[in-house]
Amino acid sequence: MTISNSTLDDILEIFRLYKLATDYQKAAFPGNVWPEFDKDFIASEVIENRQFKIVIDNQIACIWAITFYDAQIWEEKENNDAIYLHRIATNPEFRGKNFVQLVADWSKDFGKKENKKFIRMDTCGQNNRLINHYKSCGFQFLGMKKLKDSSGLQEHYQNAEVCFFEMEL
Structure with a gap:
């Protein structure tokens, strides 16, 4: 197993995994699901080295993105002291391997190297199973609220209750 930055050659697989994740969300947690993401948006993350992958036996097993600034979602808590996990x-084929825990552990090391104090993430909608899973991976659940301004954010943030999670480093 290796963790590395995604490359532009991974774009088709990234979108395939997003589609499969969205299909799973629709079946398991109807309501607030990921929209179809813009190819240029994802390519920018890849070019900026903010999209990551876990590779097992030459297959991408898990993907995620990070950002270093997320004021529109985190509002008054944003003060340049966190990395933010997304998607x-x-x-x-690799479900059940607890990749969220692996991503959380990787994030701790990455965040410390970047001199950050927190790892943060959010999810839309009240999904108690997901909330409990994130808590079991070491995240503190900070509660839910609607964003003051969701303009310009992805479709799934529009009029959604957002769950906030934080891990102190």
Whole structure:
């Protein structure tokens, strides 16, 4: 197993995994699901080295993205002291391997190297199973609220209750 930056050659697989994740969301947690993401948006993350992958036996098993600034979602808590995890998606062939825990552990090391104090992430909608899973991976659940301004954010943030999670480093 290796963790590395995604490359532009991975774009088709990234979108395949997003599609599979969205299909799973629709079946398991109807309501607030990921939209179809813009190819240029994802390519920018890859070029900026903010899209990552876990590779097992030459297959991408899991992907996620990070950002270093997320004021529109985190509002008054944003003060340049965190990395933010987004869109963790698992290849169904590798489901059940607890990749969220692996991503959380990787994030701790990455965040410390970047001199950050927190790892943060969010999810839309009240999904108690997901909330408990994130808590079991070491994240503190900070509660839910609607964003003050979701303009310009991805479609799934529009009029959604957002769950906030944080891990102190």
